[in-house]
Structures are given as C-alpha cells and as structure tokens.
Amino acid sequence: MLMKKFLYGPIIKAMDEREARIAERMRQADAAIERAEREERTHRALTDELKKARETMMHEAAEEAEQHRRRLMEQARADVEAAERNWRAAIEREKTAFLRQLRELAGRETVEIARKTLRELADxxxxxxxxxxxxxxxxxxxxxxxxxxxxxxxxxxxxxxxxxxxxxxxxxxxxxxxxxxxxxxxxxxxxxxxxxxxxxxxxxxxxxxxxxxxxxxxxxxxxxxxxxxxxxxxxx
Incomplete structure (x- = not known):
C-alpha cells in the first residue's frame, strides 16, 4: 500500500495530468479546426456573394451598355432620317421656287413678246x-x-x-x-x-x-x- 501510495500515486497523477493536457490540446485543436472551418465557410460564402455581385454588376453593366448603344443607334437613325427629310424638303422648296421663277419668267417673256409684237404691228x-x-x-x-x-x-x-x-x-x-x-x-x-x-x-x-x-x-x-x-x- 505504501508503494502504491508513494510510487504509483505520483505516476498516475502525472499520467492523469498529461492526459488532461492532451485532452485540452485536442479540445483546443478541435476548436481551432472548427473555427477554421467556420471561417472557411464564411470566406467561401463571402467569396460566392462577391462573385455573384460581380457577375450581377457585369451583367447590369453589359445590359446598360447595350441599351445605351441601342439608344445611340436609334438617335443616330432618327438624326439621319430627320436630316434626309430636311434635305428632301429643301430640295423640294428649291425645286418649287425654281419652277415658280421659271413660270414667272416664261409669263413675263410671253407678255413682253406679245407686247413687242403688237407694238410692231400697231398703226x-x-x-x-x-x-x-x-x-x-x-x-x-x-x-x-x-x-x-x-x-x-x-x-x-x-x-x-x-x-x-x-x-x-x-x-x-x-x-x-x-x-x-x-x-x-x-x-x-x-x-x-x-x-x-x-x-x-x-x-x-x-x-x-x-x-x-x-x-x-x-x-x-x-x-x-x-x-x-x-x-x-x-x-x-
């Protein structure tokens, strides 16, 4: 009994303390692993969110750029059509003015010819x-x-x-x-x-x-x- 008390007691105590320390280290290791896994999941989730946000932003930017391009194309087409209409209207006005001047000139010439002819024939x-x-x-x-x-x-x-x-x-x-x-x-x-x-x-x-x-x-x-x-x- 004395041997057990004075010899095995300290050994058993030392072993128990060692096991306790080992258990504590294992617990700490498990906690660290769990914390690391949790942080990894958080990081992965954050990464996924950032990736989705980036994809969403890129999609929205691409869509906005496409809409802007379409607006520019529509505006350019409208400007070209308006310019063409104005050009055609200007041509039509010039043609109308030219024909009017031509008719007026022809009318004046006709009248002057008639007047000259009558003057020559007058007696x-x-x-x-x-x-x-x-x-x-x-x-x-x-x-x-x-x-x-x-x-x-x-x-x-x-x-x-x-x-x-x-x-x-x-x-x-x-x-x-x-x-x-x-x-x-x-x-x-x-x-x-x-x-x-x-x-x-x-x-x-x-x-x-x-x-x-x-x-x-x-x-x-x-x-x-x-x-x-x-x-x-x-x-x-």
Whole structure:
C-alpha cells in the first residue's frame, strides 16, 4: 500500500495530468479546426456573394451598355432620317421656287413678246379698230366709273383728256367726244392728246382717274392672270 501510495500515486497523477493536457490540446485543436472551418465557410460564402455581385454588376453593366448603344443607334437613325427629310424638303422648296421663277419668267417673256409684237404691228388703222370696239362696248362700262371720271373732270381745269397712240381722224374724235359728254356731262372740257407709250387703244383720263380700252390693258390683265396661276400652283 505504501508503494502504491508513494510510487504509483505520483505516476498516475502525472499520467492523469498529461492526459488532461492532451485532452485540452485536442479540445483546443478541435476548436481551432472548427473555427477554421467556420471561417472557411464564411470566406467561401463571402467569396460566392462577391462573385455573384460581380457577375450581377457585369451583367447590369453589359445590359446598360447595350441599351445605351441601342439608344445611340436609334438617335443616330432618327438624326439621319430627320436630316434626309430636311434635305428632301429643301430640295423640294428649291425645286418649287425654281419652277415658280421659271413660270414667272416664261409669263413675263410671253407678255413682253406679245407686247413687242403688237407694238410692231400697231398703226393708226389697228388703233381705229380698237377704238371702234371701245365705242361699241362703251355702254358696258359701269356708271360709277363714269360718275367718278365726271367728278374729277369737273373739278379739274383740264377736264377729261382722251389719249391715243396715234392721231385720230376728226370724225372719230367728234364721235368720241359726243359719247363721253353723253356719259360724263356736256359741260366738261374734253381734250385729245397723243401718248406713244400707249400700245394701241384709248384712255379717258381725269386727275389720275382713267377708263382704258387698249392692248396694254389686255396684256396687263394677261400678266396678272399668269401671276395668279403661278401663285396658286405655288400654294398647292
């Protein structure tokens, strides 16, 4: 018993202490392993999250870049289409303006050719025929025109002037004077004058008011009609 107490006791105690230390180290090792595994799982989870976040960000960035590219393409296409429309509209405006100018020029040239031709053909005989036509149609002139001519003629010292490109035969002058007095009043002075600027025909003038029947009037009317046609075509 004494041997067991004094010999084996310390040995057993030392062994127990060693086993306890070994057990503690094993426990610490297990704890360290568990902690390491836990940290590894945490790290792996964090890595997975970062990877997923990176993939998500890359996908979103790629999608945003694609959307931006599509917007740029659509804007570029719209800009090109708008530029083409503007270009075509400008071409159409230029074409319309050119055609209008061409028609106006053609109209003016036509009128000038007609005026020149009539001027070359004009003589006293042609003018007398035109004046005869005026005498035939004198009744169609509105009374308001005659009244205005008479009023200005009465207020003017010159009265009413009858202008023609060529000198009129006396009998034709008398016939015209008689007709004018019948329409405008017998007390109004009437004078005759030549106006070479007239293109075959006659003008009754009084202080800026006139009643005209001449080729010039017809050509001016033709020119006005041509201008109105060109204007209507330009608007349509």
């Amino acid at each position: 006293s005989e042609l003018e007398e025929r035109v004046i005869r036509r005026f005498i035939e149609r004198i009744g169609t002139i509105e009374d308001a025109h005659w009244a205005q001519l008479a009023q200005y003629g009465a207020d003017s010292e010159q009265g009413i002037s009858i202008a023609s490109a060529f000198a009129l035969r006396p009998e034709l002058s008398e016939e015209l004077a008689l007709l004018v007095r019948q329409k405008a009043g017998s007390d109004i002075p009437i004078t005759f004058e030549r106006d070479e600027a007239l293109l075959t025909g006659i003008e009754l003038r009084s202080a800026g008011v006139k009643i005209a029947w001449s080729m010039d009037d017809h050509i001016d009317s033709l020119q006005q009609s041509l201008a109105e046609i060109v204007e209507r075509e330009a608007v349509s």
